[in-house]
Amino acid sequence: MENNKYTAPVFLKFGEEQYMKDLLENGNIYCGNLHWFANQVDEVGRCDSYENIFEIKNAPDLRIAVIDKTTNKIKEILDSEFHLVKKLRDDDLAGNIYCLYTFDFVGTQRCIPIEVDTDKLGEYCVVITDVNKLQERIFNKLKSLERFNTSGFVKYTDLSTYEGKRNPFQKDLKFKNQHEYRFYIHNPNNEAFTFKIDNIEDIAFIIKTSELSTCCLITYDKTERVVGRIPKEIQSLLNNL
Incomplete structure (x- = not known):
């Protein structure tokens, strides 16, 4: 898979205040190991037991014949399901991931509120308004560190x-x-991996997750897109555009 230039307006990164400020002010990128994401249990949505699974086999309509040993004839036939997964061993190299929520324009609306249902992912959110520049900085840093990477x-x-x-x-x-x-x-x-791309305040800002409704994506024409905080006094005007 090749590195893909992302064309949607914004990336959103959720987390606790200290970590989101560290991302914004220092460009600190924390990448968790796939084994960690697979082995943790949470109710938030960060973890996924499939993260270190590399192959899945299914037989949803499996039928099992039960043989009577005394007569060597079929005693009964049972309907069953078969779900087999192959996963990496704990000592197999799994790699690391850095995950971002994305928000894209829908239809031809001119003013689109950012509405997410991921409040549990963190009290604060870093809104990255220039995704191409963020990608470029991450790719360049990883290249200097000689770390193979791909994205999508x-x-x-x-x-x-x-x-x-x-x-x-x-x-x-x-x-x-x-x-x-x-x-x-x-x-x-098989451990967490951290690197820095320096301050990103020129392409991002921080906001409480609960206040995301005060942000809007605005498009002035087919090419120009602006992301920012919308003052309350003009919110109603924008909604009528």
């Missing part, structure tokens, strides 16, 4: 029925509300 949109699939090889850019349908774009980074060690 996550494809959401019903993994309970999916069969075949699975890669780090496939997740179950239950996560589709995250609209995730992720960076996958090779790591010679």
Whole structure:
């Protein structure tokens, strides 16, 4: 998979205040290991037990014949399901990921409020308004560190029925509300990986997750897009555009 230039207006990164300020002011990028995401249990949506699974086999209409040993004849036939997964061993290298929520324009509306249902992901959100510049800085830094990486949109699939090889850019349908774009980074060690791209305040700002409704995406024409905080006094005017 090649590195893809992302054309949607914004990336959103959720987390606690201290970590989001560290991202904004220092460009600190924390990438969790896939084993960590697979082995943790939470109610937030960050973790996924499929993250270190590389192949899935399914037989939803499996029929099992029960043989009577005394007569060597079929005693009964049972309907069953078969779901087998192959996963990396704990000592297998899994790599690291950096995940971002994405928000895109819908239809031809001129003013579109940012509405997300990911409040549990963190009290604060860094809104990245120039995604191409963020990608460029991440790619350049990883290149200087000689770390192989690739990026792209996550494809959401019903993994309970999916069969075949699975890669780090496939997740179950239950996560589709995250609209995730992720960076996958090779790591010679099974541990978290952190690097810095320096201050990103020129392409991002921080806001409380609960206040995202005060942000709007505004398009003035087919090419120019602006993301910013909308003052309350003009909010009603914008909604009528």
